[in-house]
Amino acid sequence: MPFSHDGEGAAAAREKLEIELLLEAIYRAYGYDFRNYAYDSIRRRIRHGMQALGENEISALIPLILHDRERMKRLLQSLLINVTEMYRDPSMFRAFRERVVPFLHTYPHIRIWHAGCSTGEEVLSMAILLEEEGLYDKARIYATDIDEGALEKAKEAIYPLRNMKLYTHNYIRAGGTREFSDYYTADRDAAKFHSSLQRNIVYARHNLATDQSFNEFNVILCRNVLIYFDRQLQNRARRLFHESLAMFGVLALGSRETIHHNDYSECYEAIDDGEKLYRRMR
Known part of the structure; x- marks a missing residue:
């Protein structure tokens, strides 16, 4: 069955909380501070990182990156933006x-x-x-x-x-x-x-x-x-x-x-x- 309106709202709120907890964990463990990045942008990049790591739940990323520095490096590649070129504009x-x-x-x-x-x-x-x-x-x-x-x-x-x-x-x-x-x-x-x-x-x-x-x-x-x-x-x-x-x-x-x-x-x-x-x- 499709989510009800209230269900969609609860799911979005839960996802936002999971993202906040993930970003707090990254900051405390590694010093990278993404906590005040634009929400829609960081959400897309986390989703990209989940795909790269083969995970389906944001909450699953937290213990993963806390105990596996190599996985953290791979997630970081999705979170950081390196789009550039010489003489851009x-x-x-x-x-x-x-x-x-x-x-x-x-x-x-x-x-x-x-x-x-x-x-x-x-x-x-x-x-x-x-x-x-x-x-x-x-x-x-x-x-x-x-x-x-x-x-x-x-x-x-x-x-x-x-x-x-x-x-x-x-x-x-x-x-x-x-x-x-x-x-x-x-x-x-x-x-x-x-x-x-x-x-x-x-x-x-x-x-x-x-x-x-x-x-x-x-x-x-x-x-x-x-x-x-x-x-x-x-x-x-x-x-x-x-x-x-x-x-x-x-x-x-x-x-x-x-x-x-x-x-x-x-x-x-x-x-x-x-x-x-x-x-x-x-």
């Missing part, structure tokens, strides 16, 4: 080159924070842009993520060769001034980016849900991360960025994210609202 990088780079030339040193850097494609994109604009030698990029596996891949800077066609197209649209293929060496089905691009990048684990500010930055990029947070966690991240951004520093958000309609809206002016580039004014 090329028009943003073009706007950054045209509107922000002249401002950066006035600084003796530049500190940039890529928050939620995933596997490093956008970090390398910025390193190349700064290199072409004559800024890289006075810059230091701090690339952080909650996912240690993603950080290791970012350090390697090895990506599928099949992706280079898209990345080259994005690079050209972003205003690149050289041959994109000059930045990597092809080896069979992989593209290894030159180690010189990594010389001013520091990779570190950082959790936007629990960790604090660790430096003052001239630029903070956190693109396509806030959309996965609930309002409470979004506000925490915005506060963290405000505390970490130098006066007149630049904040770059994702195409579906905004600085408007929150406690820090009045602290920024738009450099390019369409490309989600903002300058801290207070």
Whole structure:
């Protein structure tokens, strides 16, 4: 028989409770904090993880991950989001080159924070842009993520060769001034980016849900991360960025994210609202 309306409501409430207990267990046992991620998003990812682990009940995951670190790693692969590409949203990088780079030339040193850097494609994109604009030698990029596996891949800077066609197209649209293929060496089905691009990048684990500010930055990029947070966690991240951004520093958000309609809206002016580039004014 199909569930009654009350039965459906009870089942949904039970599932929500099971998800809350699972996320609490993950946080207490491993320090990964997904408790304030957007509910629908985290629910989908947990369901995906259940399929990968061959489990039918959310509640069954709790003892599984508490007593089996390898199973926890597999679940984590479903919970963490590593969707990225080089020069993602090329028009943003073009706007950054045209509107922000002249401002950066006035600084003796530049500190940039890529928050939620995933596997490093956008970090390398910025390193190349700064290199072409004559800024890289006075810059230091701090690339952080909650996912240690993603950080290791970012350090390697090895990506599928099949992706280079898209990345080259994005690079050209972003205003690149050289041959994109000059930045990597092809080896069979992989593209290894030159180690010189990594010389001013520091990779570190950082959790936007629990960790604090660790430096003052001239630029903070956190693109396509806030959309996965609930309002409470979004506000925490915005506060963290405000505390970490130098006066007149630049904040770059994702195409579906905004600085408007929150406690820090009045602290920024738009450099390019369409490309989600903002300058801290207070």
